[in-house]
Amino acid sequence: MDVTSAPHQIPPEMALYAERHRIFELMQALMEALLIYRPQDPVDFLIGHLQKDSDEVPRVFMLGPPASGKTTISRWLCKHLSATYLCPQDLMHDRKLKKSREVLACLAQQEPLSDELWASLLEERLSADDCVDMGWVLDGFPETRDQALLLQGRGIAPRHVIMLYAPDTVLVERNLGKLLDPFTHEVYHATFDWPIDFMVQRRLVAPEGISEPATASRLLESHRHLPGLLQAYAKSHKAIDADQPCVDVFAQALSFVQSRPPSKAPFLPxxxxxxxxxxxxxxxxxxxxxxxxxxxxxxxxxxxxQVAGRTPVGELIAPFFESGYPVSDSIILRVLKDRLGxxxxxxxxxxxxxxxxxxxxxxxxxxxxxxxxxxxxxxxxxxxxxxxxxQWATDPVSGERHHSLFKPPADPEVNQRLRRNPKDxxxxxxxxxxxxxxxxxxxxxxxxxxxxxxxxxxxxxxxxxxxxxxxxxxxxxxx
Missing domain, CATH: 3.40.50.300 (P-loop containing nucleotide triphosphate hydrolases)
Structure with a gap:
């Protein structure tokens, strides 16, 4: 457009269409995907991206120290949003992934998995149809800023990052009471979340690494890496106090996940x-x-x-005012359309x-x-x-309005001469x-x-x- 011809008469239908179909956000998402993946054929890539229609599905990182409730809240979110639950333990034992042999070799030699291997496992898992179509919640990863930056470099960017926190004394107490169902991998607690099913009670086992020294060591490691994670996800995270009932933590997490990030699209109220x-x-x-x-x-x-200006439309409105009947919708629409235009x-x-x-x-x-x-x-x-x-009334001398409760007149003489509008x-x-x-x-x-x-x-x-x-x-x- 030629800026010298401003202001531009843009039809309102254009803005309505753009807002209704979120055109600005759509173009922004397409440009982000192009810059992240840098495909050889941008047109085919964009067509495939649009066909996936996955820009609105949940993509959530659930982070926090041990025993902060990450697994419980993640599973609840997945059930509520029909999303796919992911965690590092499942990725390590997923035989369908191409890198599973490397993972098994590392486990056999009791070697830690490299960050590159973690990123490759997650990248492949997120490309599966269930994650693309329904979205996902990743529980407990990344753990460090380097891992977060590595994921970002591979185009793995969550829409929402939830950071759970609680006092260390609370976390140690929670961790010491943890029990694991080896069949379903559901986590229970001996005090706060004891299962009702007797068969589940019998097969519960204590997870590894929940002793007090081990928990203290993991908490220290978590606190060391927390500032870096917050910096990596400075604009997309929400910190939630986990030292409250699970339902309250879940309600805050769900509200955050269902919210949209602030739009940078032009907005005309x-x-x-x-x-x-x-x-x-x-x-x-x-x-x-x-x-x-x-x-x-x-x-x-x-x-x-319109009536006061004695316009042609005002002459049509005047008889309605004189008779007390409502003005016809066609005349109202004519006046309104002219003013809004x-x-x-x-x-x-x-x-x-x-x-x-x-x-x-x-x-x-x-x-x-x-x-x-x-x-x-x-x-x-x-x-x-x-x-x-x-209870409003008007002083005929000064024209000032008074209310018998909220704004009574200070002068009794003024109170005597107040007049009420018949419309009230x-x-x-x-x-x-x-x-x-x-x-x-x-x-x-x-x-x-x-x-x-x-x-x-x-x-x-x-x-x-x-x-x-x-x-x-x-x-x-x-x-």
Whole structure:
């Protein structure tokens, strides 16, 4: 594009398509794969990479000191995500791998496996169909920074790295109570995780290297290599305290694994705020506009501007205002499409509140090409809405608004002359709230990525919730 002709009128359909299909992330993944593998035929390689469709499958390294719960959390993640479980012990005894003879020779001579051999085993195992199609969780490897750098050089890069940690006293106590099922390789604990099955209880054995001196030596080695591992995975790791119930550790690990890394794609916010009367839509829209420069749009204000300006569309709207009937959807859509198509909305983004009110209006808005990329549903009990709205009154002299609970007038004389807006009567607020609750279920189904927000709290707490969902990528959908 010629930069001298800016600003460019880019059709909104282009941005919608790019965001919906994650074109930027797709191109980024393809370029990364090209630079890592450096194939002789880039076109055929890219075609094969796209056919695998494996960019969204889990690729997880589970790291941490001995007895931190790596195996338990890894297996739980694999069961929940339908991913492949991998660990160094399985790689050593996998006879299907080409390097298995070298591994057996090293084991026979009681020699440690070289880092190159480990990397070759893992590289071959990760190329198998189950790992490519379903993803994988690698338990306990790499153990050193050199191993991590070697894996990176071979293109083995996890999407998420989980670092478990706990006090040494806790880890030693855990390790001393470990028991292993030699048939299933499940790890149990004599105190914290005793198996229910009597047959499993009978065949449990103590794993090798769990004595207190051996555990202390392994912990010392783990602490020595931890800073290097953190440096190797500085931008993709999450540290989780393992000194808490396993279910809590698993919940944090699962939340992290299911999150997407921050996207570097250009993002233009197009936000819709929906909620019953009194839920604070206008205030949240103003806060978003103030902090991020979005264009704040209220449908009622747009319609009133057309009437006040005596535009041709305003002349069509005026009879509806005079009669009290809702403005027809076709006129609303005409006004909305014109406003959203202006340069400020196209270049800065927008936040629209109070529209659409039902699924028909949402479908009509979608057909215009102006689709939101974030929809927030603000929930508020009707009794709280009545408390917020029905106790406002205006001073006819100063024009200042007062609330009998939150902002009462200090002067009794001012209190005497306050006037309430008929629109804030309890019966009218209840009707609007009931109408919203009748329509919101269908709107939630229409906007399946909609984000629920509890509006019965401090406005700035609500804004922080909305802001966090605005600046972060939406979580990946399940299959």
């Amino acid at each position: 197009r936000v819709i705020l929906l909620g019953p009367p009194g839920s604070g839509k206008r205030l949240q829209a103003a806060l978003l506009a103030q902090k991020y420069g979005l264009v704040s749009l209220c449908l009622g204000d747009l319609l009133r501007e 202006r340069q400020d909305c196209l270049s800065r983004g927008w936040v629209l509140h109070g529209y659409p009110r039902d699924i028909d209006q949402a479908a009509l808005m979608k057909h215009t090409g102006f689709e939101p990329n974030r929809v927030f549903f603000l929930s508020l009990p009707t009794e709280v809405a009545l408390q917020r709205l029905c 009567r309890p019966e009218r607020v209840e009707v609007k709230a009931d109408l919203y609750h009748q329509q919101v279920r269908e709107l939630e189904e229409f906007y399946e990525d909609g984000i629920p927000v509890n509006a019965d709290q401090d406005p700035y707490t609500i804004f922080e919730h909305i802001e966090s969902s605005l600046v972060k990528s939406l979580p990946a959908r399940g299959p």
